Amino acid sequence: xxxxxxxxxxxxxxxxxxxxxxxxxxxxxxxxxxxxxxxxxxxxxxxxxxxxxxxxxxxxxxxxxxxxxxxxxxxxxxxxxxxxxxxxxxxxxxxxxxxxxxxxxxxxxxxxxxxxxxxxxxxxxxxxxxxxxxxxxxxxxxxxxxxxxxxxxxxxxxxxxxxxxxxxxxxxxxxxxxxxxxxxxxxxxxxxxxxxxxxxxxxxxxxxxxxxxxxxxxxxxxxxxxxxxxxxxxxxxxxxxxxxxxxxxxxxxxxxxxxxxxxxxxxxxxxxxxxxxxxxxxxxxxxxxxxxxxxxxxxxxxxxxxxxxxxxxxxx
Amino acid sequence: xxxxxxxxxxxxxxxxxxxxxxxxxxxxxxxxxxxxxxxxxxxxxxxxxxxxxxxxxxxxxxxxxxxxxxxxxxxxxxxxxxxxxxxxxxxxxxxxxxxxxxxxxxxxxxxxxxxxxxxxxxxxxxxxxxxxxxxxxxxxxxxxxxxxxxxxxxxxxxxxxxxxxxxxxxxxxxxxxxxxxxxxxxxxxxxxxxxxxxxxxxxxxxxxxxxxxxxxxxxxxxxxxxxxxxxxxxxxxxxxxxxxxxxxxxxxxxxxxxxxxxxxxxxxxxxxxxxxxxxxxxxxxxxxxxxxxxxxxxxxxxxxxxxxxxxxxxxxxxxxxxxxxxxxxxxxxxxxxxxxxxxxxxxxxxxxxxxxxxxxxxxxxxxxxxxxxxxxxxxxxxxxxxxxxxxxxxxxxxxxxxxxxxxxxxxxxxxxxxxxxxxxxxxxxxxxxxxxx
Numbered sequence: 001x002x003x004x005x006x007x008x009x010x011x012x013x014x015x016x017x018x019x020x021x022x023x024x025x026x027x028x029x030x031x032x033x034x035x036x037x038x039x040x041x042x043x044x045x046x047x048x049x050x051x052x053x054x055x056x057x058x059x060x061x062x063x064x065x066x067x068x069x070x071x072x073x074x075x076x077x078x079x080x081x082x083x084x085x086x087x088x089x090x091x092x093x094x095x096x097x098x099x100x101x102x103x104x105x106x107x108x109x110x111x112x113x114x115x116x117x118x119x120x121x122x123x124x125x126x127x128x129x130x131x132x133x134x135x136x137x138x139x140x141x142x143x144x145x146x147x148x149x150x151x152x153x154x155x156x157x158x159x160x161x162x163x164x165x166x167x168x169x170x171x172x173x174x175x176x177x178x179x180x181x182x183x184x185x186x187x188x189x190x191x192x193x194x195x196x197x198x199x200x201x202x203x204x205x206x207x208x209x210x211x212x213x214x215x216x217x218x219x220x221x222x223x224x225x226x227x228x229x230x231x232x233x234x235x236x237x238x239x240x241x242x243x244x245x246x247x248x249x250x251x252x253x254x255x256x257x258x259x260x261x262x263x264x265x266x267x268x269x270x271x272x273x274x275x276x277x278x279x280x281x282x283x284x285x286x287x288x289x290x291x292x293x294x295x296x297x298x299x300x301x302x303x304x305x306x307x308x309x310x311x312x313x314x315x316x
Numbered sequence: 317x318x319x320x321x322x323x324x325x326x327x328x329x330x331x332x333x334x335x336x337x338x339x340x341x342x343x344x345x346x347x348x349x350x351x352x353x354x355x356x357x358x359x360x361x362x363x364x365x366x367x368x369x370x371x372x373x374x375x376x377x378x379x380x381x382x383x384x385x386x387x388x389x390x391x392x393x394x395x396x397x398x399x400x401x402x403x404x405x406x407x408x409x410x411x412x413x414x415x416x417x418x419x420x421x422x423x424x425x426x427x428x429x430x431x432x433x434x435x436x437x438x439x440x441x442x443x444x445x446x447x448x449x450x451x452x453x454x455x456x457x458x459x460x461x462x463x464x465x466x467x468x469x470x471x472x473x474x475x476x477x478x479x480x481x482x483x484x485x486x487x488x489x490x491x492x493x494x495x496x497x498x499x500x501x502x503x504x505x506x507x508x509x510x511x512x513x514x515x516x517x518x519x520x521x522x523x524x525x526x527x528x529x530x531x532x533x534x535x536x537x538x539x540x541x542x543x544x545x546x547x548x549x550x551x552x553x554x555x556x557x558x559x560x561x562x563x564x565x566x567x568x569x570x571x572x573x574x575x576x577x578x579x580x581x582x583x584x585x586x587x588x589x590x591x592x593x594x595x596x597x598x599x600x601x602x603x604x605x606x607x608x609x610x611x612x613x614x615x616x617x618x619x620x621x622x623x624x625x626x627x628x629x630x631x632x633x634x635x636x637x638x639x640x641x642x643x644x645x646x647x648x649x650x651x652x653x654x655x656x657x658x659x660x661x662x663x664x665x666x667x668x669x670x671x672x673x674x675x676x677x678x679x680x681x682x683x684x685x686x687x688x689x690x691x692x693x694x695x696x697x698x699x700x701x702x703x704x705x706x707x708x709x710x711x712x713x714x715x716x717x718x719x720x721x722x723x724x725x726x727x728x729x730x731x732x733x734x735x736x737x738x739x740x741x742x743x744x745x746x747x748x749x750x751x752x753x
Contacts, residue, residue: 019538020509128395157394157565162609162621169618184538191611191619210617228543230568232607234591248508 001026001202004040005278008146013172013179015193015210017186017225019248023202024182028148031180032064033057045145062092065139069151071131075123081108081134082119088142107137110174111167129160133167140171146178153188165192186222187229190214195284198222201251201259204278208285218281218292221260258290266291354425355382356559357406357527362419364398364405372416375401377583379419385526388553388560390570390591392606393580399563402580403529406561407444408436423527441472445520447549449532451512455504461488461515462500468522487518491548510541514548521552527559534569546573567607571595579603 001023008014016024030037033049042049044064052060068074075084086104089095095103105115111133123131132152139147149168153161169192172179183189189196190210197207198221206219217223248263249255255262261271270290278288364376375398383389393399404410406421408428421428423443428436448454456464465487466480475483481500488496491514504512513533520528530549534542550573553560562570570577571591578588579600587600598604609621 019540158567159394159606159609162611165611166621169620185611186539187611187613190613190617191615191621193617214613225540226613228540229613230539230542230546230566230571231612232567232571232595232610234571234595 015189015196018199218287357383390574398583441523444527445525446529
């Protein structure tokens, strides 16, 4: 990833979207210094995290937590839930074992698990959704300021996904959390986020309030990403916009200029030579594109790709 | 139904009873059957149970359906609902120990249950093939891609090595892999996830199967790649006039692509209907809950997803003697008196859960209630395109067109498009016993 600049305001949820390999997880991890970014700065509550190391960085960690994608492999299969969730408390000390048990039970209860039943069981006895609740409990037990959720629902069924998304919303309200929510599904991200940042090949394409982003996407990539989401309605014909006819280029040798130009329906010569800077296009709406979409333009592009796919499709 | 129909209408699904009878008559007699009148695949009261320490898990519990040539059946359900075991049971890809099987699977009128592995092998490849969920693990990491594709060609079709190679290159090209000659010599780890899934599709298509199982083919992939892979499957299916069973947990994936959808729950098909009917008249509370749990782009941010007992409580499959009614009740809670929902009527006291119907629109729903059409705001923007009844012609939604379709679907519900209610597969079981006799 390169030149990614983001602000996350206290108490907000920032969504990070993009295809796999676009650097969204790396961004999340770089914020936590896991590993530290090669260059640049990460500022958390006036503290420069990139300057911190060793003990000083460790002291910050309880306030910054992370939830991982695969709920089952992120929990140690040989330990009991009471130890998994209680570990942060025992590491950070200062809590008696009774107090620890009380706080663990309390947290488990808030994430919707019955402490009586859960405490002495091991992860394999739980379903994927329950395991994700346990990881959320583990992140919450230290009462952090901020949680980075790295694809927390990608490995879950739709119905369980809905529960976990609701749970994250509840926890955010209850603990006054700030969330960075990373996912590849724009619909999921939009559902939980106040603002959404779209990434492509390690670069930011667009940042906007999530409702604005949906109603008026400016970057062609955002529009294409939205078109790829399957809609549970047989009358809506889902077509991948032409942009996605080709594969994502290798991040080792990204294209010159605008990185999306190889797949962009609007690419012109300028896109190959000049790299677009991210700039404000509207209040709270930033986009990195030489030729952002105008209102109504998406429909025209869609018609074009429709015409093309119409030629290709043959009757059965 | 005539399999040579040029454009199969989505609604044009055979009435189960009639087809059952046809199959029964023909397979009882001689083996020389007329291909076009026997369904490609007829599954009848299929049951698969695993014996475990904790009891018997009835993973597939009495599933019955027919599949015509060139049609797509979407099988939808949560994890653990038995959808994967169903497709494996049909193919015969199950372990031999600690397993209880019954029921019948007929492929082009030939009974497949009870065949030996060596006999089943004749089916795998040229007759039916499977695309698995995870392209990372379903390819052999130490064999070149070319070898993995030509393997089945050489085994089943008895072709020369050079011919097999040539076919493999063409296959790779047809599934959208650039520079197929070079890719033939590469190993799976050298390809991206989407490319690998294209290779597994090429492997499955190699012998030109008549039936393709796609078991969550896109779950491990990005949304953008997902659209490509689904389009590819669609295209290949049309070109080859191949039947497909598309297994997924995401109703969004099957919505635009399946002719018919079967919703599975606790090992049973709890609702089955032509795709459009299923979505336009959501009748089974469980299906409705599934649909409603999908986050939608059209919703404002921070919209709460409906939290629903129907999808939050999970039935225990182990040692469950649970009827579907109980399973549904478990999720729905006590049903309101008077305004009983369709599922209640249908499932109450019955071990036959299948809803292949149109009558409920009149019987099940409260009197006067209109089946809702626009429960999920139709999306504008890039996805706001619609498909009219003839599949290849795609037209954009205009308000007028939307309105007119709504009227059509409402009228249709009340009268002529009522579908048959499936009641009793027991009779068929006795018949099978006789046939095997």
